[in-house]
Amino acid sequence: MPNRRAAIKRLRVDKKRHLRNLKIKNELKKTIKKFQALVLAKNVTEAKALLGKVYSLLDKAAKKRIIHPNTANRRKARLARKVLKGTA
Numbered sequence: 001m002p003n004r005r006a007a008i009k010r011l012r013v014d015k016k017r018h019l020r021n022l023k024i025k026n027e028l029k030k031t032i033k034k035f036q037a038l039v040l041a042k043n044v045t046e047a048k049a050l051l052g053k054v055y056s057l058l059d060k061a062a063k064k065r066i067i068h069p070n071t072a073n074r075r076k077a078r079l080a081r082k083v084l085k086g087t088a
Contacts (some may be wrong), residue, residue, distance in 0.1 A: 021066050028057045035079065039086045047083055054079060 002008050033052050038047040055076055062072035 021064075024057075024061055024064070024066055028054075028061055031057055031076075032079070036082070040080050042086060044083065046087050047086065051079060051083060 002011055031050070031054055035047055035050045038044075038050060058067070058072040058076055061067045063071040
């Protein structure tokens with residue numbers, strides 16, 4: 001347990017940020033899984049509609065540095081490829 005006031009505050013802030021980051025990551029994972037289920041079910045029109053939301057969540061997570069921006073771009077490219085493969 002930290003003794004200094006600054007260390008105590010840092011612990012409190014880190015805990016709050018950690019919980020916020022977890023919430024964002026969990027929502028992102030849940031949405032991506034829902035998207036992948038739609039692609040597997042060959043439900044391409046709904047998958048394309050959900051792709052915009054997935055893009056938005058990935059961009060927001062990257063902007064807040066919860067995930068690396070290149071990771072967000074890589075995931076977006078792979079998901080878009082899955083939709084295109086599902087239509088063919």
